[in-house]
Amino acid sequence: MPNAYISGTGMFVPPRVVTNDQLAKEFGMDTTHEWIVQRTGIEERHYADEGVGTSDIAVPAAEQAIERAGIEKTDLDMIIFATLSPDHCFPGSGVYLQKKLGLCDGAAAKFVPALDVRNQCSGFLYGLSTATAMVKSGACKHVLVVGAEVHSHALDLSTRGRTVGSLFGDAAGAVVVSATDEDRGIRSWHLGADGRYADVLAQRIWDIKRFPFIPLDEHGVGQVQPEMMWAQMEGKLVFRNAIERMMTVLMEACVANGITGQDIDLFVFHQANLRINQYLQQHLGIPDEKVVHNIQKYGNTTAATIPTLLAEAEQSGKLKRGMKVAMIAFGSGFTWGCVIADW
Numbered sequence: 496m497p498n499a500y501i502s503g504t505g506m507f508v509p510p511r512v513v514t515n516d517q518l519a520k521e522f523g524m525d526t527t528h529e530w531i532v533q534r535t536g537i538e539e540r541h542y543a544d545e546g547v548g549t550s551d552i553a554v555p556a557a558e559q560a561i562e563r564a565g566i567e568k569t570d571l572d573m574i575i576f577a578t579l580s581p582d583h584c585f586p587g588s589g590v591y592l593q594k595k596l597g598l599c600d601g602a603a604a605k606f607v608p609a610l611d612v613r614n615q616c617s618g619f620l621y622g623l624s625t626a627t628a629m630v631k632s633g634a635c636k637h638v639l640v641v642g643a644e645v646h647s648h649a650l651d652l653s654t655r656g657r658t659v660g661s662l663f664g665d666a667a668g669a670v671v672v673s674a675t676d677e678d679r680g681i682r683s684w685h686l687g688a689d690g691r692y693a694d695v696l697a698q699r700i701w702d703i704k705r706f707p708f709i710p711l712d713e714h715g716v717g718q719v720q721p722e723m724m725w726a727q728m729e730g731k732l733v734f735r736n737a738i739e740r741m742m743t744v745l746m747e748a749c750v751a752n753g754i755t756g757q758d759i760d761l762f763v764f765h766q767a768n769l770r771i772n773q774y775l776q777q778h779l780g781i782p783d784e785k786v787v788h789n790i791q792k793y794g795n796t797t798a799a800t801i802p803t804l805l806a807e808a809e810q811s812g813k814l815k816r817g818m819k820v821a822m823i824a825f826g827s828g829f830t831w832g833c834v835i836a837d838w
């Protein structure tokens with residue numbers, strides 16, 4: 496059975512920066528830079544321009560990962576696309592990305608499977624685990640895993656939505672998972688979910704139990720109430736569960752690998768709130784140099800947090816061959832996961 500390792504990383508953030516002050520001044524949100532920084536660590540985030548979708552920003556991230564993996568696009572055997580802000584309700588963003596990468600063009604067209612993952616902040620780790628299983632089984636040699644979000648177009652940026660709206664940003668991250676006979680790569684993955692909390696962090700823009708699924712006005716035009724249109728979150732409950740689940744799943748992964756936290760060289764935590772990660776770091780006694788963050792400049796980019804961190808850490812030289820890496824995520828569902836890799 497081959498090993499599966501991350502052969503290339505890539506990332507892209509849309510150029511438009513929106514600071515905390517801009518949320519107040521330009522969008523009219525009753526908030527302050529101090530509140531957001533103190534509660535979350537976020538200083539600014541990037542928003543995609545109107546007309547730019549999630550599969551669009553995934554293209555440069557994917558191309559960078561493919562190039563850094565040293566392969567051609569046509570070497571890919573599968574695409575896995577994790578997002579909570581897909582271009583459309585259906586089809587998934589994976590097929591749009593496939594087309595935009597040029598994989599459907601010309602004589603070299605390769606109609607590889609494209610799978611969308613709907614696990615929000617844990618989506619990238621669910622996708623990475625699936626890719627690893629596909630590679631280890633021998634079914635695929637190279638799998639592209641993308642975590643990308645254009646969440647800003649679906650955020651209530653008024654005061655009504657500030658608890659959620661101030662947190663999120665847009666970004667795309669990608670990795671290529673490849674087969675190798677070398678003794679390296681993804682050692683184990685540990686995924687979990689607790690559907691009792693499905694409604695605690697959710698965007699229920701429609702309700703398929705209803706007929707029709709979105710209420711219509713007298714002209715047959717769909718009407719979506721604000722509490723359905725925008726994501727709703729019980730922040731404190733999410734915060735507490737994030738700490739508990741991320742801590743537990745990391746311990747589970749350490750036990751499974753016969754290691755302790757001290758054997759891990761780099762901790763790549765999902766970026767939901769700097770305070771969550773600082774709490775984990777403090778309670779697990781993890782030194783600053785073993786942790787990477789990007790929430791300060793990008794906000795919470797949901798499925799993109801971990802692959803963008805990997806790309807930044809690898810490209811800056813902080814993440815090097817031979818290091819033991821722990822990736823840990825938690826999010827809506829609730830869902831969570833931890834992946835341990837020898838880089």
Ligand code: UT7
Binds near residue numbers: 657729731
């Ligand atoms: O990635 C998915 C997982 N998501 C998370 O892990 C998020 C976890 N939760 C959190 O990070 C925190 O709960 C938040 C940052 C979302 C909120 O922080 P909090 O300390 O739990 O604040 P809160 O929700 O209890 O709100 C306290 C006050 C409220 O005002 P009142 O009711 O006390 O008058 C909020 O309306 O802060 C208000 N508030 C804001 N004020 C200024 C909420 N958002 C803002 C804001 N600016 N952006």
